[in-house]
Amino acid sequence: MTQVLFDYTRQDASGASRIEHAWARVPLAPPPAERAALKARAKELLARHDAVLVAHYYVDGDLQDLALETGGCVADSLEMARFGRDHAARTLVVAGVRFMGETAKILSPAKRVLMPDLEATCSLDLGCPPDEFAAFCDAHPDRKVVVYANTSAAVKARADWMVTSSCALAIVRHLHEQGHKVLWAPDKHLGRYIQEQTGADMLMWNGACIVHDEFKGLELELLRKQHPQALVLVHPEPPQAVVAQADVVGSTSQLLKAVVDGQAREYIVATDNGMFHRMRQLAPGKTLIEAPTAGKSATCKSCAHCPWMAMNATQGLTACLETGSGEIHVPEPTRSQALGCIERMLAFVAANPSAIAQPQRGFVRNLGSA
DSSP: OEEEEEEEEEEOTTSOEEEEEEEEEEOOOOOHHHHHHHHHHHHHHHHHTTEEEEEETTSOHHHHHHHHHTTOEEEOHHHHHHHHHHOOOSEEEEESOHHHHHHHHHHOTTSEEEOSOTTOOOHHHHTSOHHHHHHHHHTOTTSEEEEESSSOHHHHTTOSEEEOTTTHHHHHHHHHHTTOOEEEESBHHHHHHHHHHHOOOEEEOOBOOTTGGGOOHHHHHHHHHHSTTOEEEEOSSSOHHHHTTOSEEOOHHHHHHHHHHOOOSEEEEESOGGGHHHHHHHOTTSEEEEOOOSOTTTTOSSTTSOTTGGGOOHHHHHHHHHHOOSBOOOOTTHHHHHHHHHHHHHHHHHHOGGGGSSOBOOEETTTEEO
16 A cells, blocks of 8 residues: 655635645555455445445546446435435445545434545545634624535534535525625635636635646646647636636536537546546547646646545455444534535525536637636
């Protein structure tokens, strides 16, 4: 198992930023014979323990395939939350990062929630410590607190609303139309994008995803010249110079839909490259091109793949089912306090399905943002 150091931005209550560090232990890929045996063992254990596997698009392809082959789910964080809540299984195994496991437990307190590796975290979560965030909220009591899903249960406990990238625009627009000012955390790039699209009064926390923050606007412009017929698909978490060049801006599910339904043959994709596994399965005749970061031989930290998502592996999946390790606990009253903002989001999405059905198409080629 390799261990890699990653840095992330952390903000304190005064708004000052500093760089801190976290380790990601990334397991080595097993040889083919062991890989097949692990998958077979995982299927057996899932059935024996009345467990269902809920996997994010960014995790290893074997885990995505296992989820689909065993009646589970491969999805973005919004659908993962809904699926886990509604499924009848007594045990949920969440292949993703820790905040996803916590969200599943908040929504399903009677279920056992396991993760292949409890240390799989998120730079956005790490960069928004609960105590500092609480002080930030206390200093601005006149604002509705809206937090991205990529936050801890303790941060969600201070929020009025939780959002995912699928529904953030619609919910903030709804609040803006009601005359509310917004306190937003933690992703500054996503917050800026939402502010530009809605005109909302938003006070931002200063966080960023170490994967999406590394996509480069100038290099993307040069790559587009090499592939003039390619459509550019961008998750809303990268910097403005990248988002401004997008033909489609959307969540992981929305970007997947754009590839499957699109008429182009080539797509430049600015999100975690774990997404390419499902895209290639559902659109096998199309060419997918990674949007540029600094490059593996240069100075990028993630090189377009989340190191903590990479900690999820079939070895960890079988281990957590065999031993009960990796169980998520969210103590009271934090769980009950965090539940409200998640249920508010889910109720809004259920009542307004058309608000999140389509990705945003905001780029006119050769002109910029429309």
